[in-house]
Structures are given as C-alpha cells and as structure tokens.
Amino acid sequence: MTSSGSPQDLSILAELERKVLWLATWTIHHANHVRDNADGLKVGGHQASCASLATIMTALYFHTLRSQDRVAVKPHASPNFHAIQYLLGRQTRDKLEAFRGFKGAQSYPSRTKDSDDVDFSTGSVGLGVAQTLFSSLAQDYVRSHGWGLARPEGRMIALLGDAELDEGNIFEAMLEGWKQGLRNCWWIVDYNRQSLDAVVREGLWERYQNLFRNFGWDVVLLKYGALQQAAFAEPGGEVLRRWIDNCPNQLYSALVFQGGAAWRKRLTDEIGDQGPVTALLERRNDEELARLMNNLGGHDLASIIAAFDAVNHDRPVCFIAYTIKGYSLPFAGHRDNHAGLMTPAQMETFRKSMNIRPGEEWSRFEGLEHSAAEIEAFLDRVPFANAGNRSLQAERIAAPESLAVTIQPRMSTQLGFGALLNELGRGDTAVASRIVTASPDVTVSTSLGPWVNRRGLFARETLADIFKSERIPSTFNWEFSPKGQHIELGIAEMNLFSALSALGLSHVINGERLLPIGTLYDPFIARGLDALNYACYQDARFILVATPSGITLAPEGGAHQSIAEPLIGMAQDGLAAFEPAFVDELAAILSFALDYIQREGGAEPSERNWLRDETGGSVYLRLSTRPIEQIKRDMTPALKQAIVDGAYWLRAPGPNCQLVVAYTGAVAPEAIQAVGLMAEDRRDIGLLAITSADRLNAGWTAACRARERGLVHARSHIERLFAGLPRHCGIVTVLDGHPATLAWLGAVSGHRVRPLGVEHFGQTGPIDELYRYYGIDANAIIAAAQVIAPGRPIRYLGAA
Numbered sequence: 066m067t068s069s070g071s072p073q074d075l076s077i078l079a080e081l082e083r084k085v086l087w088l089a090t091w092t093i094h095h096a097n098h099v100r101d102n103a104d105g106l107k108v109g110g111h112q113a114s115c116a117s118l119a120t121i122m123t124a125l126y127f128h129t130l131r132s133q134d135r136v137a138v139k140p141h142a143s144p145n146f147h148a149i150q151y152l153l154g155r156q157t158r159d160k161l162e163a164f165r166g167f168k169g170a171q172s173y174p175s176r177t178k179d180s181d182d183v184d185f186s187t188g189s190v191g192l193g194v195a196q197t198l199f200s201s202l203a204q205d206y207v208r209s210h211g212w213g214l215a216r217p218e219g220r221m222i223a224l225l226g227d228a229e230l231d232e233g234n235i236f237e238a239m240l241e242g243w244k245q246g247l248r249n250c251w252w253i254v255d256y257n258r259q260s261l262d263a264v265v266r267e268g269l270w271e272r273y274q275n276l277f278r279n280f281g282w283d284v285v286l287l288k289y290g291a292l293q294q295a296a297f298a299e300p301g302g303e304v305l306r307r308w309i310d311n312c313p314n315q316l317y318s319a320l321v322f323q324g325g326a327a328w329r330k331r332l333t334d335e336i337g338d339q340g341p342v343t344a345l346l347e348r349r350n351d352e353e354l355a356r357l358m359n360n361l362g363g364h365d366l367a368s369i370i371a372a373f374d375a376v377n378h379d380r381p382v383c384f385i386a387y388t389i390k391g392y393s394l395p396f397a398g399h400r401d402n403h404a405g406l407m408t409p410a411q412m413e414t415f416r417k418s419m420n421i422r423p424g425e426e427w428s429r430f431e432g433l434e435h436s437a438a439e440i441e442a443f444l445d446r447v448p449f450a451n452a453g454n455r456s457l458q459a460e461r462i463a464a465p466e467s468l469a470v471t472i473q474p475r476m477s478t479q480l481g482f483g484a485l486l487n488e489l490g491r492g493d494t495a496v497a498s499r500i501v502t503a504s505p506d507v508t509v510s511t512s513l514g515p516w517v518n519r520r521g522l523f524a525r526e527t528l529a530d531i532f533k534s535e536r537i538p539s540t541f542n543w544e545f546s547p548k549g550q551h552i553e554l555g556i557a558e559m560n561l562f563s564a565l566s567a568l569g570l571s572h573v574i575n576g577e578r579l580l581p582i583g584t585l586y587d588p589f590i591a592r593g594l595d596a597l598n599y600a601c602y603q604d605a606r607f608i609l610v611a612t613p614s615g616i617t618l619a620p621e622g623g624a625h626q627s628i629a630e631p632l633i634g635m636a637q638d639g640l641a642a643f644e645p646a647f648v649d650e651l652a653a654i655l656s657f658a659l660d661y662i663q664r665e666g667g668a669e670p671s672e673r674n675w676l677r678d679e680t681g682g683s684v685y686l687r688l689s690t691r692p693i694e695q696i697k698r699d700m701t702p703a704l705k706q707a708i709v710d711g712a713y714w715l716r717a718p719g720p721n722c723q724l725v726v727a728y729t730g731a732v733a734p735e736a737i738q739a740v741g742l743m744a745e746d747r748r749d750i751g752l753l754a755i756t757s758a759d760r761l762n763a764g765w766t767a768a769c770r771a772r773e774r775g776l777v778h779a780r781s782h783i784e785r786l787f788a789g790l791p792r793h794c795g796i797v798t799v800l801d802g803h804p805a806t807l808a809w810l811g812a813v814s815g816h817r818v819r820p821l822g823v824e825h826f827g828q829t830g831p832i833d834e835l836y837r838y839y840g841i842d843a844n845a846i847i848a849a850a851q852v853i854a855p856g857r858p859i860r861y862l863g864a865a
C-alpha cells in the first residue's frame with residue numbers, strides 16, 4: 066500500500082467506511098429490533114457516535130495502524146471496532162449478533178471480556194485516553210532497560226469523544242506526560258461538538274489547541290474536507306469559509322439535521338447577496354450543498370490519511386477532527402441523538418441505500434462495488450492485520466519463597482515494607498530487576514527512599530542529583546537515568562493508578578514482564594478509585610501499597626484518616642487486599658504477591674481455601690506507620706499459608722471458648738492486651754489474627770456456593786478455623802477501618818458479633834486518645850465482650 070493511499074486504495078477505503086458504518090449500525094439495530102429480548106428492554110446503542118468516528122477508524126485501522134500500535138477506542142464506538150475486526154476476520158458473526166447480550170460483543174471495548182483483540186478497555190470516559198499516555202511511558206521504560214528491542218516501537222493512540230476532554234484525569238495525565246518526555250502518543254479527538262446531553266461550547270477547539278501546545282504536543286486540525294477545500298478555492302469560497310468558521314455549533318448541528326434546503330435558505334439569507342458566493346451555492350443542488358456542508362475534515366478519508374501519513378516524528382500529536390454526530394444517518398446533528406436509534410423504517414431505507422439485500426445484512430462484502438476478491442486482497446495487505454498475534458506474553462519471573470528482612474523489636478509495617486524493598490534492591494535477582502516502583506510525590510513518606518537510593522529514578526535522559534554533586538548532605542540519592550527503577554510522579558493519584566494500569570499490562574502489551582509496585586497514602590485511594598477499578602477491570606497486574614492508613618496515622622491529621630478503604634479492598638474485583646499487623650506477615654504476603662500478580666490460569670478454585678488463586682490478580686497492602694512490638698517466631702510454611710489465606714489463631718480458643726477477639730492490622734496490641742486482661746474472667750478465649758478480610762470472605766462465599774451446587778464437603782479457611790467454636794461464644798471484631806469489614810464473621814457459623822471499628826473521622830491526636838475516642842482500644846474491646854459474651858463482670862473493664 067502506498068503511504069498516502071492510492072486512488073484505488075482510497076476507493077476501497079471509502080467502501081469499507083460505508084461497510085463499517087453499516088455493520089456497526091446494523092449490529093445495534095439487530096440487538097434492539099431483531100434479537101428476541103425477552104425482558105423487553107431496549108439494549109440501546111450509539112449509532113450516532115459510531116457514525117461520527119467511522120471515517121477516522123476506517124483510515125486508522127485499514128491504512129495507518131501497524132501491528133505494534135495500540136488503541137483505546139471511545140467507549141460508544143465499540144460497534145465500529147467490532148465491525149472492523151469482523152471485516153478483518155477477527156470477530157465472529159455470533160458475537161456481533163449477541164452484541165450487548167450475555168457473552169456477546171461488549172457494549173464498550175473490553176480487553177478481558179471481548180475476544181477480538183481489544184488493546185485497552187474503555188467505558189469510563191477519560192480513563193482509556195490516559196491509559197495510552199502511560200502505556201507510551203511504560204514502553205519507554207521497558208526499552209530503556211534494554212528489553213523488547215527486537216520489536217518495533219508502537220504508537221499509543223486514543224480515539225476520544227470531545228466531551229471526554231471534560232474529564233480532569235486527562236489533563237493530569239497530560240501534565241505528567243510533559244514532565245516525563247512523552248513520545249509516540251496520538252490522541253484523535255472526535256470533535257462532533259456534541260456530548261450526551263448537549264451541544265458543546267463555542268471555540269473549545271482553540272482552548273484544546275492551546276492546552277496541547279502548552280504541554281508540548283503537536284496539534285493538527287482536521288476541519289475542512291476535500292470538497293470544502295475545493296469550494297473555498299472557487300470564487301466566493303472565502304466568504305463561505307468565513308461563514309462556516311463563524312457559525313455557532315448549535316446552528317451548524319441544527320442545519321446538518323435539517324438538510325440541503327435549510328442550508329440553502331440560511332446561507333442565501335446570510336451571504337447570498339455577496340457576489341460570487343451566490344453562484345457557488347447555485348452551482349449545487351440541495352443534496353450537493355448538504356454534502357458540501359457535511360464534508361468536515363473528520364469525514365474526509367483523503368485528508369485524514371494525509372494528516373496521519375504526514376507525522377514523521379515521535380512527538381505526541383493531538384488531532385482535532387471536525388465530525389458530525391450521526392454522520393449520514395437520519396438524526397445527524399440532532400442534539401438528542403446520543404442514544405438515538407434508527408426506526409425499523411429508517412433502517413430499511415438505509416439498507417437499500419447501502420445496496421444490501423434482505424438476509425445479507427451480515428455478509429462481509431454485500432453491497433460493495435469492488436469485487437469480493439479485490440476487497441479480500443486489500444484486507445490481506447492491511448498492515449495492522451499482518452503481523453500475527455498482537456496479544457503478547459512474557460515468562461513468569463520466579464518469586465523468592467521468602468524475603469529477607471531484619472525485624473526490629475518494635476517496627477511498623479510501613480517501615481517493614483521499606484526494609485523489605487531495601488533488601489530486594491540490594492540483590493541482583495531477576496525479581497529485583499523487574500520491579501518498577503511509582504509514587505505520586507510520596508516516595509519518601511511511604512518508605513520507598515532506601516529502594517530508590519539503590520535503584521535510582523527513571524528518566525529517558527540522565528539527570529544528576531545536584532544536591533549530591535554540590536556535596537549537600539541528604540538522605541536521598543535523587544539521580545535519574547534510563548536504568549532507574551522508580552517513576553516519580555506528580556501528586557495526582559489518578560495518574561498513579563493509570564501508570565500502574567499501563568505498567569501492569571506490559572507483559573501483554575510489550576511482551577516484557579514488569580512487577581509494578583505503587584505507593585500512596587491510604588485515604589487517597591478514593592481520589593483515584595475509578596482509575597484503580599479500571600486498571601483491575603482490564604486485568605493489569607500490580608501491587609498497591611497504601612500507607613499510612615486509618616486513624617492510626619494520628620498526628621498526620623484528621624483529614625487524612627481512612628475508613629472505607631478496607632471495604633474497597635473487599636469489594637474491588639481483581640484486587641486481593643491484605644492488612645498485616647506484623648512485619649513477618651508482611652514479608653510472607655509480599656513474597657506471595659510477587660508471584661500472585663504474575664499468575665494467569667484456569668479459574669478452578671482450590672479445595673483448600675476456595676479461592677481462585679491460579680487466576681492471579683493485583684494486590685493491595687494496607688499498612689501503618691505505628692511501631693508495634695513484633696513477635697519472635699519461625700515463619701513455618703503452615704503459618705505462611707494461613708497468613709496468605711487470610712487468618713490464623715494467635716491464641717487458639719479452648720474447648721469451652723466463651724469469646725473470640727478477631728482483629729486486623731495496627732490494632733493488634735489492643736486486641737492482645739484486651740485478651741490478656743479478660744483471660745481470668747472468660748474461659749478459653751481465642752485471638753484471631755486476620756491478615757485479609759477480603760480473602761477470608763471470598764473463600765467463604767465461594768465455599769457456600771460450592772455446597773449449594775452439591776459439593777457438601779466444601780470448607781473455606783474461616784470455616785475450618787471456626788469449626789471447633791462452641792455455638793454460644795461471642796465474637797468481638799476490631800480494626801482501624803469500617804466495622805462492616807469483619808461483621809460478617811458472625812454469619813459463618815452463626816455466632817453473635819460485636820463489630821468495632823471507625824465510623825466517624827476527622828479528629829487529630831495521639832493514637833491512644835484517638836483509639837479511646839473512636840472506640841477501638843482495649844477497653845472498648847472488653848466492654849463489647851462484657852455485653853456480647855455475658856458472664857461474671859470482667860474486672861479489668863475500665864482499667865485498660
């Protein structure tokens with residue numbers, strides 16, 4: 066294929082464009098009007114949004130893309146994507162017929178749920194866009210470390226709706242991209258000047274243009290199609306151009322909808338008395354006039370291809386392509402067209418205009434002027450489709466069975482994390498070389514400093530540490546180099562998650578395994594939560610270390626206290642959450658995590674804990690800055706297993722157990738103290754250390770499901786732990802987080818539970834006072850026990 070698109074190719078591309086539009090709209094129509102939707106719900110569709118991007122996507126996929134390029138497609142252009150894949154023989158008719166149905170082609174392109182080679186999932190607008198930027202940085206990271214150099218560099222491309230640019234995460238990403246020297250990234254804005262509800266403000270393109278240029282991007286405006294450019298060259302053409310440039314978005318949309326006669330009337334009224342332009346208008350009939358006015362840059366194949374072909378550098382480029390939402394469909398330009406569906410009668414007219422015979426709607430080459438052989442031959446030459454499997458793989462890196470760490474008598478889990486990474490950083494192991502850390506301006510305060518001192522900061526270009534060269538004493542070595550292994554991000558937590566999402570897909574995108582570890586303060590997970598959810602949804606693999614957490618961060622300030630995060634850890638699909646209390650537990654969990662994030666396998670649950678551990682996932686570690694007395698013990702394989710499964714008896718309950726105290730995380734000393742103080746007044750007390758409420762809960766519900774399917778012997782880890790507990794014993798649970806995190810424990814075997822935790826926040830102070838104030842100190846545990854496990858008065862109540 067010639068690079069600029071020969072006339073022959075262009076005419077085939079034009080046919081393919083029509084075909085893409087037909088298949089996309091038909092797929093939506095089929096799901097709504099043909100398929101039997103027993104529940105009577107319209108499944109909806111985005112025919113207008115598809116029409117808006119059909120030309121650009123045709124140019125991109127059938128001409129411009131190379132196999133190594135990766136694309137995030139605007140969510141509601143999903144039918145276009147599936148149609149293109151179908152034409153390339155990579156999507157099945159069955160999946161299209163089941164569009165938006167169970168296991169059918171997905172409403173929004175999905176890496177994990179679609180079968181037709183989706184590079185990046187989309188759906189929550191803005192996130193796929195940022196993903197391409199961070200994927201480009203991830204590619205640079207991989208190549209700078211000398212990996213994957215046998216493969217050509219890919220371009221990371223986002224096709225985005227103009228209203229997506231309302232999402233702040235895009236600008237956060239742009240700023241970070243500028244700092245990191247972004248390359249090989251294209252964002253193509255489908256500038257149809259319509260969002261879901263409305264027509265967008267005037268002149269946005271100019272703000273975008275300035276913004277992008279400010280951040281070092283090239284901006285290419287695709288405003289006028291070839292027909293318009295030719296008309297502007299005619300006598301009077303300049304007047305027409307000026308009218309177009311000055312026409313408000315609302316009016317342009319309305320006239321597009323109304324068609325040729327309305328155009329003529331409006332143009333004649335407004336510029337018809339200005340000499341040669343009258344002749345220009347009169348030379349065209351209504352239909353031709355409408356075609357001319359609809360001929361915006363984003364619907365002109367030749368202009369689009371020429372603009373794409375003209376990029377001969379690796380700087381980031383933003384294309385602002387003027388388009389019409391609903392282009393060539395009956396509701397083109399109508400403000401309400403976002404969820405608009407063509408009626409069966411309109412679809413019938415459209416089918417005829419496409420020369421498609423009834424019953425041949427799905428035929429790949431139906432209604433085309435070129436022969437099937439010509440089209441096939443063309444498709445065979447499409448560069449994007451010609452390099453085999455684009456979903457890459459990478460070997461697993463053997464994770465160490467155990468991690469070395471010197472445990473001090475009193476230590477916090479956060480300090481333990483720093484020490485563990487420091488030890489990892491000291492060694493010359495494969496695992497250490499593949500770890501890449503990232504933090505949004507909290508590298509030092511999350512204890513990554515020692516690791517960074519050993520492994521350096523990453524930048525494509527070496528940058529010396531001036532403090533060091535000036536011999537100013539500093540604890541930290543802040544040197545940037547292409548071999549550095551820490552990515553220092555600005556404070557935007559959204560960017561941390563987008564970066565983890567990109568780094569965590571390196572094995573499939575770059576064919577090179579990375580082991581990403583991101584650190585941030587626990588409360589700020591909420592700031593990037595949608596990006597975290599998005600990263601998990603597309604099965605990116607990473608370890609998230611959140612510290613400090615809870616009210617235990619005490620003097621750090623009330624505004625920073627986190628309550629809901631343990632529940633997020635439980636509820637977030639694809640993320641295994643842990644909250645260890647002791648550093649040896651953390652070491653066990655981290656060595657598990659380094660392996661777990663690399664797993665991908667069958668979904669069969671293990672009979673041992675009923676977790677689907679073989680499928681792997683990402684990991685969230687909720688840590689604390691509170692130094693607590695460490696337990697001296699051997700980490701036996703059985704203990705390590707129990708820690709990873711989610712819980713173990715720190716003090717096993719006796720046969721007549723009246724009370725169990727179950728705790729998670731930094732409140733371990735309070736739980737231990739309370740149990741000690743109650744030992745004389747309640748028989749056989751058990752003390753349960755819970756390292757992962759998430760995994761305990763998941764194993765339990767999975768075992769319940771298994772029993773309901775008839776596997777009567779299925780038992781989860783928590784059911785085994787509770788097996789010997791008498792019915793009458795009470796359970797007091799406690800954690801520095803929302804009490805619901807552990808409240809469900811009572812449902813496992815029918816015990817009464819008093820869940821303690823934090824429900825309100827904001828008061829700053831020392832840990833002991835805050836624990837007392839919020840009711841998670843030893844005394845609160847004893848008071849709860851006194852009520853839930855009645856017996857003689859507990860003498861130390863009030864003494865703790």
Ligand SMILES: Cc1ncc(C[n+]2csc(CCOP(=O)(O)OP(=O)(O)O)c2C)c(N)n1
Pocket residue numbers: 114117139140141188189190225226227228229230255257259260261390403
């Ligand atoms: C985070 C988020 N908020 C809201 C939505 C709902 N939504 C889907 S599309 C859309 C507007 C799309 O407008 P634009 O991006 O311009 O695309 P167009 O349909 O014009 O192609 C909205 C608000 C969403 N998908 N994600």
Ligand SMILES: [Mg+2]
Pocket residue numbers: 226227228255256257258259260390
């Ligand atoms: Mg739009």
